[in-house]
Amino acid sequence: MVDVGAKPITDREAIARGSITVSRQALAQIRSGSIKKGDPLQAARLAGIMAAKQTSALIPLCHPLPLSSVHVELTPTSRGYDIEARVRTSARTGVEMEALTAVAVAALTLYDMVKAVDKTMVIGDIRLEYKVGGRSGVYRRRDAGV
Numbered sequence: 773m774v775d776v777g778a779k780p781i782t783d784r785e786a787i788a789r790g791s792i793t794v795s796r797q798a799l800a801q802i803r804s805g806s807i808k809k810g811d812p813l814q815a816a817r818l819a820g821i822m823a824a825k826q827t828s829a830l831i832p833l834c835h836p837l838p839l840s841s842v843h844v845e846l847t848p849t850s851r852g853y854d855i856e857a858r859v860r861t862s863a864r865t866g867v868e869m870e871a872l873t874a875v876a877v878a879a880l881t882l883y884d885m886v887k888a889v890d891k892t893m894v895i896g897d898i899r900l901e902y903k904v905g906g907r908s909g910v911y912r913r914r915d916a917g918v
Contacts, residue, residue: 779864784905788871790898793852798890812885820844820878
């Protein structure tokens with residue numbers, strides 16, 4: 773692991789986004805609440821939050837961080853869902869990996885919940901949109917609406 777002991781503790785935030793496309797049949801079942809495993813959107817949201825909290829156990833050399841806030845939102849689109857994670861901490865290193873992990877696990881959970889109906893789902897476009905805090909300052913993806 774990189775030694776971050778000499779870095780100052782600062783407020784940090786990261787926003788990551790991704791998407792999942794699903795079939796029309798799966799979309800109809802998700803939106804009507806008829807997925808047999810339960811509500812895939814609530815499960816995905818909770819899984820994303822839990823994943824952010826466990827990032828250091830999943831990603832080698834990633835520092836464990838005291839997260840002060842994790843929000844995961846799934847927004848319906850015509851072909852599936854856009855997924856956004858916002859993660860905050862006050863620490864010596866950033867929360868980019870936690871935000872990215874939250875998005876990835878939320879998408880995977882949605883896939884797992886719906887796979888009996890649709891095996892053609894596609895998870896994609898997982899990316900860092902924004903980060904602030906620390907020595908490198910603000911990063912904003914050029915095409916981001918943040």
